[in-house]
Amino acid sequence: MMKLELHWKIIIGLVLGLAFGVFAASQGLGDFTSAWVAPFGKIFLNLLKLIAVPLVLSSLITGVASLSDTKKLSRIGGKTITIYIATTAVAVTIGLVSVNILQPGDTVPEDMKLKLQETYEMAASGRMEAANEAKNRSILQPLVDMVPDNVFSSASNNRNMLQVVFVAIIVGIALIQIPKNKGKPVLDFFEGINELVIKLVDNIMFFAPIGVFALIADTITSVAGNNLNNILELLSALGYYMLAVIIGLILQMIITYTTVLKIFSKMDLKTFYKGIAPAQLLAFSTSSSGATLPVTMERCEDELEVSEEVSAFVLPLGATINMDGTALYQAVAAVFIAQTLGMDLALGAQLTIVFTAVLASIGTAAVPGAGIIMLIIILEAVGVPSAGIALILGVDRILDMMRTVTNVTGDASVAVAVHASEKN
Numbered sequence: 001m002m003k004l005e006l007h008w009k010i011i012i013g014l015v016l017g018l019a020f021g022v023f024a025a026s027q028g029l030g031d032f033t034s035a036w037v038a039p040f041g042k043i044f045l046n047l048l049k050l051i052a053v054p055l056v057l058s059s060l061i062t063g064v065a066s067l068s069d070t071k072k073l074s075r076i077g078g079k080t081i082t083i084y085i086a087t088t089a090v091a092v093t094i095g096l097v098s099v100n101i102l103q104p105g106d107t108v109p110e111d112m113k114l115k116l117q118e119t120y121e122m123a124a125s126g127r128m129e130a131a132n133e134a135k136n137r138s139i140l141q142p143l144v145d146m147v148p149d150n151v152f153s154s155a156s157n158n159r160n161m162l163q164v165v166f167v168a169i170i171v172g173i174a175l176i177q178i179p180k181n182k183g184k185p186v187l188d189f190f191e192g193i194n195e196l197v198i199k200l201v202d203n204i205m206f207f208a209p210i211g212v213f214a215l216i217a218d219t220i221t222s223v224a225g226n227n228l229n230n231i232l233e234l235l236s237a238l239g240y241y242m243l244a245v246i247i248g249l250i251l252q253m254i255i256t257y258t259t260v261l262k263i264f265s266k267m268d269l270k271t272f273y274k275g276i277a278p279a280q281l282l283a284f285s286t287s288s289s290g291a292t293l294p295v296t297m298e299r300c301e302d303e304l305e306v307s308e309e310v311s312a313f314v315l316p317l318g319a320t321i322n323m324d325g326t327a328l329y330q331a332v333a334a335v336f337i338a339q340t341l342g343m344d345l346a347l348g349a350q351l352t353i354v355f356t357a358v359l360a361s362i363g364t365a366a367v368p369g370a371g372i373i374m375l376i377i378i379l380e381a382v383g384v385p386s387a388g389i390a391l392i393l394g395v396d397r398i399l400d401m402m403r404t405v406t407n408v409t410g411d412a413s414v415a416v417a418v419h420a421s422e423k424n
Helices: 004-026 030-065 070-102 111-119 121-135 140-146 151-156 157-176 180-205 208-224 228-264 271-285 290-300 308-321 323-342 347-363 370-381 386-391 393-423
Strands: none
Touching: 004 111, 004 271, 030 157, 030 180, 030 208, 030 271, 030 290, 070 308, 070 323, 070 347, 070 393, 111 228, 111 386, 140 157, 140 308, 140 347, 151 157, 151 180, 157 180, 157 290, 180 290, 180 393, 208 228, 208 271, 208 370, 208 393, 228 323, 228 347, 228 393, 271 290, 271 393, 290 308, 290 393, 308 386, 308 393, 323 347, 323 370, 323 386, 323 393, 347 393, 370 386, 370 393, 386 393
16 A cells, blocks of 8 residues: 655645635634644644754754854855845845735725724734834844853743854854764764754654644634635635735745745755645645644655755745745735735835845744734835735735745745755
8 A cells, every 4th residue: 555645644634624624614613623633733833843843952052063163154154144035035025026016905895894994903903012112123133143141041931043043053163173082972962963953853743734624624714704605705805915925925925035046956846845835735735834844844854855054044044034925925025015005015115025025024933923023013114004915814824824834935945055065
């Protein structure tokens, strides 16, 4: 009997979850789904998040220490950050082109605008408070936030992944600098942890189809409530907006990542996408590049033959600062809200969106919904009323799933590119 590959198992879980979610919403089983189905999705998500910090810490420390000199580290770091910023800038530009051509803001009926604003007014005001806190921070605050005052408190929260990356890098550098015989026991310990975590990833992925089924079913019932017409109303009103985002995300993957792979490596696209498929499907169902990170790393190392020293550095950093999908969506959403409110954004304002979205994507946490908070800051920067986010909150969860796939694909393509350039 032929053994089914992991990505096919996840696709089956996804399709069955979709079918069950539609059935549950049409039969008024939303409460049943949230009580008896959704918990299995949360357990699966928590298991992935559980191993994210030990994986980043152990793999990054061993990865940096194996580079044997700080010159190599700074070279890999320089390449990685340059490509990440470049792909994010391209993503925002693609988003702006897509939204300006399609003009989705002109297609929303007036009565639907009022209904959307009323429905999501409460949710919007909660996000605006969080955005005000972020907006009042100084420009250098992200640098301050990156350096923890307590290594254990930073490791206790997945939102502090950039702090964990920072700690792992400085520990790895120190291990290069001390005598080998003194550093070996520490390195052996972290290599052991790394092997253990990789085995845990295999074991957790055994439950992936069940977790994906529960996550997708819960997403549909939470968007639709107990009435499937809610989704149909949202899709008819915001269909063009969603189309502008989705076209942008597809172009980012087809044009930008293909270009990155072709310039730096000889890997063909079929090998790349087949290798990364389970991570993409997981990103789609979890909406979290942070939770998907253990699988992204495993697939890049095992299937795409990215060296551990590169994947251990490039991927955790990518899950933290490389948010191409999120930045693209923020550009589309900002212009869409302005169009819907009857405001015309000039070229200067759209260039401000490019600059702000690139900076905001670096500081966006790798968790579901964080992009909305950064979107409010972008809206404020170009003078669009931030209460306008109420217009798009209804479909945000669906788009969050899609932009997370783009984020994870971007991380993997840069890992392949950096590995190939180092090998050459």
